[in-house]
Amino acid sequence: AQKVTQAQTEISVVEKEDVTLDCVYETRDTTYYLFWYKQPPSGELVFLIRRNSFDEQNEISGRYSWNFQKSTSSFNFTITASQVVDSAVYFCALENLLGNEKLTFGTGTRLTIIP
Amino acid sequence: SAVISQKPSRDICQRGTSLTIQCQVDSQVTMMFWYRQQPGQSLTLIATANQGSEATYESGFVIDKFPISRPNLTFSTLTVSNMSPEDSSIYLCSVGTENTEAFFGQGTRLTVV
Numbered sequence: 001a002q003k004v005t006q007a008q009t010e011i012s013v014v015e016k017e018d019v020t021l022d023c024v025y026e027t028r029d030t031t032y033y034l035f036w037y038k039q040p041p042s043g044e045l046v047f048l049i050r051r052n053s054f055d056e057q058n059e060i061s062g063r064y065s066w067n068f069q070k071s072t073s074s075f076n077f078t079i080t081a082s083q084v085v086d087s088a089v090y091f092c093a094l095e096n097l098l099g100n101e102k103l104t105f106g107t108g109t110r111l112t113i114i115p
Numbered sequence: 116s117a118v119i120s121q122k123p124s125r126d127i128c129q130r131g132t133s134l135t136i137q138c139q140v141d142s143q144v145t146m147m148f149w150y151r152q153q154p155g156q157s158l159t160l161i162a163t164a165n166q167g168s169e170a171t172y173e174s175g176f177v178i179d180k181f182p183i184s185r186p187n188l189t190f191s192t193l194t195v196s197n198m199s200p201e202d203s204s205i206y207l208c209s210v211g212t213e214n215t216e217a218f219f220g221q222g223t224r225l226t227v228v
Contacts, residue, residue, distance in 0.1 A: 043205055
């Protein structure tokens, strides 16, 4: 069985601070994808990143960066110099490629950036 | 990439009635999925919509309550039947292929009164 754990239910930081959202996953598969999605108050899911299980390189995209560590089954997401527009619920998800490509989502972390 | 149009975007329905949600994709896709997001909760997969055959339902979801159609590779519908207030949720359509991200529609906010 697959499982994604986002232990941080809610986080609040002051604007311009850095913040890291944690994601820990469980799977028996060797081939899988990990995702991060952003869900602003409007409700749509905004794709942020997809990471293949064979690619452990960290990735940076503007103020966003991701740290993938298979040894600890973690895929953490850091926002640098946070902005009010970053306020949203962030979901980490796992896709099993040996199945039918459905996603298992974590429970989400609600991030609030305080002006 | 894939662009997904989901209709309606929101609705308020009376208990005991049914609502059909439509999902249209701008390209042919193999896999289409329906998720439910209850208020303040994460996304839970309802079923995989299979083209040309019955949908595959996840544990806790049944065809009588959530009938799904998939007449072709670009379109699917989800019906929420005999609704109760507990069905108030956001329902999302998703598509994916092996080499791309999973794309989501903008969701349907359903309120049952």
